[in-house]
Amino acid sequence: MWYVVQTPVGREAEAAEKLNHFYRDKAEKPCFVLSKERTWRMGGVYYVDTEVMFPGYVFVDTADEPVLEDGVKCLAGLVRFLNAGSEAHLYGTAVPLKKEEEKFLKELLREDSSHTVRRFLVRANDAGEIEWAEGVLGEMLPKIIRKRLRKRIVTIQAELLNEARQVELAIRMEDDPEAVFPKKGPLNPKNLSGDFQENDFSRVSVSGKNPSKKITRLHGAENDGTKLAAE
Numbered sequence: 001m002w003y004v005v006q007t008p009v010g011r012e013a014e015a016a017e018k019l020n021h022f023y024r025d026k027a028e029k030p031c032f033v034l035s036k037e038r039t040w041r042m043g044g045v046y047y048v049d050t051e052v053m054f055p056g057y058v059f060v061d062t063a064d065e066p067v068l069e070d071g072v073k074c075l076a077g078l079v080r081f082l083n084a085g086s087e088a089h090l091y092g093t094a095v096p097l098k099k100e101e102e103k104f105l106k107e108l109l110r111e112d113s114s115h116t117v118r119r120f121l122v123r124a125n126d127a128g129e130i131e132w133a134e135g136v137l138g139e140m141l142p143k144i145i146r147k148r149l150r151k152r153i154v155t156i157q158a159e160l161l162n163e164a165r166q167v168e169l170a171i172r173m174e175d176d177p178e179a180v181f182p183k184k185g186p187l188n189p190k191n192l193s194g195d196f197q198e199n200d201f202s203r204v205s206v207s208g209k210n211p212s213k214k215i216t217r218l219h220g221a222e223n224d225g226t227k228l229a230a231e
Contacts, residue, residue: 001096002105003060003068005031005079015079016058022071023062030062034105036117037170039152045177046152050116059105059115065094101160107136108169119172124149137169152176 007015012033020029036053039046058079060068072079073091081092097105108117120137124130128149130141137156145166146155155168172178 001061001063002102003062003065003094003096004082005058005060005068005072006056006082007058007079009056011078012052012055012058015075018075019058019060019068019071019079022067022074023064031058031060032115033057034059034109034115034117037119039119039170039172039178041151045179046172047179048119049180053117068094104136104158104160110135117169119152119170122154122171122173124173130154133171137171149173 005015005019016031016033019031023030034053034057035050037048038051039048041047062068069091072081072094076091081094083092083095096102109115110118112118120133120135122130122133122137128147130144130147130149132138133141137154140156140158143157144154145157147153149171152171152173153168154171155166157164158167159165160167
């Protein structure tokens, strides 16, 4: 079963690594960060990179719920469950994703060993309508609520955590001119975004949203506003 643990934005990899210490007897570590491919268009070329798909969250694939709860308790201040804060359960309790939610996320991943949602190949007509897409995206074409073909991004409506939410996915087209973006240097668009978030729980929110609002639900964050949940 998959569980979700909350952590300050920017500390997802650290949180996953430390949680995995509690599973050191396991050959495969169950805690991971979901990432996704993203492209930036510059000079007619699509530069490919990856980024955290759901900033502020770590996923855990485990059947050993007590170990996870002990780990979260020991790492208080770095991680917490989404339902943390009650007197009875100060650190929260481990509540698994629904089976259909877990299935949906696994279909997005397509068994990627690095837990990265890769771009989906699509075909569009002259009117800019997507006529075909690979994988689970092809099954969800009617649920696309926004598409930006030039930026190679679509937004779909999906049910997650008992609510209809927006999920942004990267796409690609056949014969796209592509290159791998340098990780460092002034040309990397991540160095030009000017979008920074502090590493505390109060800032686990979509960029531009009010950081003082209480965070109670899983969300994804993008610099252009697409999100997978909470206000």
